Amino acid sequence: MTAFSLTPEAAAPRLRVARRTLERLRSVPALAGRYPGHLDAGSLERLAELPPLAKDDLNTALAHLEPAAERSATWLFQSGGSTGAPKVGYAPTGFYMAGVHAHWQPLDRTDVFVNAWGAGRMWGAHFLAAALADLSGCRIIALGSVAREEYGAWLEFLAARRVTAIGGTPSVLRLWFAHARATGLELPSLRKVLWLGEAWQPQLDADLAAVAPLARRWGMFGSTETWVVGTNTPHCPADVFHPLPEQLVHVDADAGGLLDFTALDPEVLNPVLRYRTGDAGELTTCPCGRPEPAMRVLGRRDSVVQVRGLGLDVDELIARAEREPAVARAQVVLTEQGGRATGVEVLVLAAGQGAAPDVERLRKELFGDTSTLSTAFQHDPGSFRVRPVDELVSNGRTGKTAALVVREQS
Template identity: 80%
Template sequence: MFSLTPEAAEPRLTVARRTLGRLRQVPELAARYRGCADVRTLDDVAALPPLLKDDLNVALAHLRPRAEHGATWLFQSGGSTGAPKLGHAPTGFYMAGVHAHWQPLEREDVFVNAWGAGRMWGAHFLAAALADLSGCQVIALGSVTRDEYAEWLAFFAAREVTAIGGTPSVLRLWFAHARAAGVELPALRKVLWLGEAWQPQMEEDMAAVAPEARRWGMFGSTETWVVGTNSPDCPADTFHTLPHQLVHVDEDELLDFTTLDPEMLNPVLRYRTGDAGRLVACPCGRPGPAIRVAGRRDSVVQVRGLGLHVDELITRAEREPGVTRSQVLITETGGRAGAVELLVVTEPGASVDVERLRKELLAETFTLSTAFQHDPENFRVRPVADLISNERTGKTAGLVVREGT
């Protein structure tokens, strides 16, 4: 199943043919694509081998981006849950095409760009390009430290900020700090997010701090750039695909992406990010198919030969009264999980019996009870003030793996 009809895709398939030709130039990939038929229909696209992250990294090492149309930005993607990869983008970050179909910001807005601005991550600059197209005022904030939140929140209130954007992990910190400090942002109407799935737990803090605020989401990756967008009338997990993005849903419900924008520098052809989903009719009533993103299929990690569903463990932990956020930390020694810790952040003043929670999770989770049958003390639940975040992007992954000593 494709997000575009054959009629809508036909004028853009020239780009897919060109991308296929580029991939055939890569020695390590040439054999895979040499026997493939030329791309003339959507069925031809579906018959091509999927392009995985490592394949794209190999291709980018051989194919220089077409920089003759302007400056080329080089960005690092990944690094939160996998090895870093490189991506390219022209000045403007393809946001003119996004802005033509999705306009959450208006000229009258005062917008706080709270995506991290450093270390080769593109989201801050992508959001800046969108703000430029809207003509609004921008506070290019970037990352802040814990002791700076109160002063900045007071500044936002004084400046009557109407919009803020960032990863949900970062946004959740902003709203939690505002609520704890008793700061209200009555002018705030719009919350833009990109980089992670929306966190429903944030809704309560938003309602207290900025009751008029509504979410506006983007979905994509540094390799594909923005694939789809949603509005406050759409479910948080449902995105309307942009006309230059071709999304294919396989029988296993894995999503792959083919970018049909002729300005695209990355060779994105049936590229798989690890996300699963399906095509649906969005309840907002907007015509055409949308994609409902079910999450990443790579959230299953091997623990002593058994598959641990990280997302399910986190969901169960965050249902515990008093627990606001959680994260799985695996310590490996020689490639083998020596210990698994569930890090939990609790509400101020809440009393959570972590030992009881640990015993319940051990009993309820087959992988944990089996893997740690002989050393149950190596599965722990540990209260923490903050979860482990990526300093470069501000993202907080559900799973962190580190090497033990």
């Protein structure tokens, strides 16, 4: 099931890119046997017959292939690393953003844009956003990462500079706007919020209404392997994206609706062919009125972890905790020793100043309502806890806050 259909004339150059990528993958000894007899595929739709490419497969290919970067310099960046071991990936200096800007222009020359994506340790998002802002011709404040104690002073600076746009991961944006709301600081000039790296957080809508009522969200969906797959506008639901012309999207109904992506940009350096990020989705019609097909991202399908031989749905547990009025966000920490779960902890972030979650009542309800927890820890119920925190565990390099954190007990 493909997210767009093209005329034969328009499909031909994209099919050439797909064939070139397929040939590159076939040149990798460990992967060659997976792709017999598919080089003569006559259409992009037939690519859906190819086996999907998983992260380990892509890592194997990247370790074997050198990027074709003779025409310009090449960025080396970390591919993954939020929840697993980081790997090296490649991108041209423009980060493919000229193609994105041609179809999606949230910024213009009148904007004052704060780039709040972290610039640390080989993560590409800060520089990707910088390339987009540069194409727009706007003024840029390359702020990067900010420590918690610095938010107040920087927010006052941004208000004084009449900032009109800001961008970052939703986890980081949530910290900015929650602090502004708690301290009564407003950003009346802010009109645009760009986001990439995580799903949009509904709590941001409430914070923006109080801090920057004129601000509207503009989203990008993708990964460090695929780069930007699709975009949305304030007229689109937060979970619906319009694929870019150089991205082919398939929905695999036989695999629970998992999405896979094929990069058809002639300049692509990573061999991305039916690459699977772990997100599920469906093809849909966007209520924004744009005629082209769109994809709704339904969330990851790798959120079930094993706890003493039983499956625990992390997303479901977090959703239950976040239904509490006093809880803004929640996170699950799984402690293991020798591969065996020794404890599960739900960290909860208060919804605002004066909000105090009743953690003991919540612990009892979560424990009693979640059969995996009550069964796995029936003999040691104290190994499941709910704990209030001032901030959740985040990746210092990217600013992302994963739903699940796994720790090895010493």
